Amino acid sequence: MSDNHITLKLKIWRQENKNAKGHFDEFNQKVSPDSSILEMLDEVNNKLEAEGKIPIAFESDCREGICGTCGLAVNGHPHGPLPKTATCQLHMRNFKDGETLYIEPFRAAAFQVIKDLIVDRSGFDKIQQAGGYTSFNTGSAPDANAIPISKTNADLSLDAAECIGCGACVAACKNSSAMLFVSAKVSQFALLPQGQPERYDRVQAMVKVMDENFFGSCTNTYACEAECPKGISVSNIARMNRDYFKAKLCEEKVEG
């Protein structure tokens, strides 16, 4: 594999804690085009540590694009400029020698900066706790093939369930709306028979907690879908809105 390194000018957001004033630190970094952007940050940090300086705080875990831990805005784009790519899968061969990269945390009112590039996404967990499940106790399930599910619905449900909970949709939205995230979970269950008993309670409970946690409204700009590393479709938002209005329009709890 190639060894033609490139040199980049990095402007990286530094912020000591949530109350501190942030600023950009500048670094010139030579990097292999085969490295990911996170591996480049590892190298910057190793150099800082060797010099006795405080390294840049950033989060990552699986580095395979599935855990949703990493999330940086690169030149204004959550997860960088490539479509359907998580930060950890963004390789430096996509940048030109001498280019300047602005690396920032995900910006949103609901995602407070904890330190440097790390933000607090606990609002996402609170929304999931409100209703992102089917209420089946372990041991009470019928045989897995007892209820056939059409392949189309199962596939659509999985399309929605692929959400990695990274928060790029919120960071991309000018309103910091979490509608794509919430609708992905609502849709996953709305499309399956197992999700029906709680379908309308679920959507109301999750939207309520979403609203309480500083996530804004959806104004249909679709920036969320454009920046989503898993390509979650905005049609999930439409499905969620339909369910939400249906639940709200009928005073008593509706079935089906």
Next chain:
Amino acid sequence: MIKLNSNVPEGNITEKWSNYKFSMKLVNPANKRKFDIIVVGTGLAGASAAATLGELGYKVKAFTYHDSPRRAHSIAAQGGINAAKNYQNDADSVYRLFYDTVKGGDFRAREANVYRLAEVSNNIIDQCVAQGVPFAREYGGTLANRSFGGAQVSRTFYARGETGQQLLLGAYGSLNRQIHLGNVEIFSRREMLDLVVVDGKAKGIIVRNLLTGETERHSAQAVVLATGGYMNVYYLSTNAMNSNATASWRAHKRGAAFANPAYTQIHPTCLPVHGEAQSKLVLMSESLRNDGRIWVSKKAGDTRPPDQIPESERDYYLERKYPAFGNLVPRDVASRNAKYVCDEGRGVNGGRAVYLDFAEAFNRIGKDAVKDRYGNLFDMYQNITGVDPYEVPMQIYPAPHYAMGGLWVDYNLMSNVPGLFVLGEANFSDHGANRLGASALMQGLADGYFVIPYTIGNYLATEKPEKANPESSEFKEAEKSVRDDVKKLLSINGKQTVDAIHKKLGLVLIDKVGMSRTEKGLNEAIKQIRDLREEFWKDVKVVGKGEELNQTLERAGRVADYLQFGELLAKDALNRNESCGGHFREEYQTPEGEALRRDDEYAYVAAWEYKGPGESELSKENLEFTNIKLATRSYK
């Protein structure tokens, strides 16, 4: 010497678990809420355990070092989950899954545990479907299955290449429901740094709040560890960046025996190392070996591009050595042979990579058909390497992937420290010396959903509901030792970074305690690891403070533990004078170069007791095979 009692129930293997469940003592439903249970880790095993124990009415405290339980590395599992449903009518059964798992583990697993695993496998699929896990389905609406990892039946359930993600999110949903109901309290961004043992029983843990650096004491009547495997000891592995052995190792230091650390799985189809900055390795599904042909040049140091190496100068070494199985030999055989050809200098450009070539498949079924089968993997390969695998053969190399070894547990999944239970990859019990594909997800969920909820009740039923006092001397002593460790790490102020030393450790291990091991190499490795450990404590540089978010400090603590654990890994490999599964000792091979097991002397679980840094004492649990006849694996 530790007394190891496996507590396997009497009776016929098919009836052990049912009979045992009936004979267990129960905790009165009204009393369950008086018992606090700590669950550390929120991957498949931890999340499913915490959720299910919450459903039963226990008060559960769940801990994760991630910001959210959903980030655990179970999420990255691709292939699928096995179950003996026999939906395909292809003669699968609980007994066959049991048989395949014991044989695949090269006869180094405990029969009774494996049988129970196979038995509850079907319940797992039912449970996950009820949770709304969108498994792959046929057009008629029934669940789809595939054959995986060389199994002769189609018993693997899957959700595209994201099965782990979907199963973990299912368990995460169940966990969230219990958090919402107030039965489980979740403590995120907390790292367990010590186990508290009071009067010989596990009664609590010490954690560090990763945001503030404060230490916290948590008390309970039982502690469940579901903290994953140790393969990041190799520095480069397919594990997540944060996956570590610290919780297990600290429990080991408090008395829990560590079993079979030398059983490590090195997965054959991973992307090769791209350079110095490489931070982790990426696995590609081994299904690629169904149609790809593995080869290297016959000549050492051949730097010609692959299209200029004529057929006659290529060595399809797996097809040559194993004509019956060819490229589909088990993981350990494929990995070891890749190492051998690269050791001979015949890897790509003389380096550490071999070709995985689809040219024959393109001719046989066409590029479109190949794309249908492996399109997402080809895309992934191109995204990471920048090379188009439709035009140029892929390059692959084995990577450390899964730990079969782990903390010793009995049939109840309880360690030798009463009250300390260990689930999932963190324990040693079900995979023997080699794990089969799509069995890790099965084991994690079996332990969490269907085993621990029963066995922990049996333990708690004889325990008094009073919790240990967090102000007791045992808690204070443990907290102090954690704080002292932090202070010590911060005070060294040497010249080398944590990563630099971890990389050195990884190179020693992969070279001498990896796919192929020798007595000489292992002795050298032990010495080198000891030297490195000394080097670390003299010369490591950990910047920042203890009372703040400090990722360097987090890593330093983990690497300090690896520098002890790595030595035990090498020692266990040195002790085991045979080859089995993922443990291959060059001295013990058949004339054909295959693993030579020595059942008369080594059909035991090696359980190590901690006796101070670099000091361990061996205890043995003999393995008896009363249902499945010991046989030699053959793939010729």
